[in-house]
Amino acid sequence: MTPQAVLEIIDHARRKEARSGTFLKQLHDKAASLPSAIHFEGDGRPAACLFQFAIEYIEMAPRLIECVDTCAREAGTAQLFDPFVKAAIGYFTRPSALLLHYAGLDGLLIRAYLCHRLMEEMHENNHSIRSGGLVDIEATRANLLVHELIGEPFANELDDSITVTVLQIAGTPDYYELNLNPFVEQVNNDTWDWMRRYWENLLVRNHIRFSLGSGRA
Known part of the structure; x- marks a missing residue:
């Protein structure tokens, strides 16, 4: 399977x-229960703002996967990054039994959250x-907002599953000490620039803003 899939x-x-x-409709309910640190600016309706944000966040996932994969291959470090890429694609193409209960965009938001x-x-x-x-x-901050949209305790369980996955892929001190500067240098070229601007x-x-100095934001 590929990012195109x-x-x-x-x-x-x-x-x-x-x-x-x-x-x-789900986002109408979610908008009313978000923490006070999250604000909606202008005349935009909160649910509509959240909906477009979620769509862009979801669509960013396969592009992020593709970008990491491309940069790793061009830097000659594909073998090290393949497990991350395969795991990220698998969230969409081979979801766990638990995620099969979430079949629409709500399910894809969860899968994108896992990927990001x-x-x-x-x-x-x-x-x-x-x-x-x-x-x-x-x-x-985008990940924090999606954490809130998913809701606790489920979002915390997803975070725990990410911790387990990362430990399985890169759970030794040796991984932390690996010199991956060739990948970093490749990422800091034009391939990554558009994505950085997108996130920014x-x-x-x-029309979403986090209040400065507001805890997790």
Whole structure:
């Protein structure tokens, strides 16, 4: 399976949502229960802002997978990154039995969250990547918002599953010490620039803001 297969899964779910409106209705309820640190600016309706944010967040997942895969291959480090790429694609193409209960865009939001959190943890578990500054603060805030949309305790269980996956892939101290500067250098070229710009504007573009100094934000 490839990132293109993930895009096709997302496209199918979007067509289904266009007929049912189920996910948008869910977001109406979610918008009312979000923490006070999350604000909606302008005249945009909170549910509509959240809906477009979620669509973009979901569609970002296969593009992130493809970007990591491309950069790893061009840097000659594909073997090290293949387990992360395969795990991320698998969230969409081979979901666990638990995720099969979530079949629409709500399910894809969960799968995208797993993908983005996996890549975030990959970033944290190697000193070369971590010091490379590849993960923008806005990407972290986007993950926090999705954590809230999924809701606890389920979102916490998903985070725990990510921890287990990362330990399985990169659970030894040797992985943290690996010199992955060739990957970091490759990522810091044009292949990654468009994605960094996308993340930087994701929340603003959808009229969503985190209050400064507000705990987790």
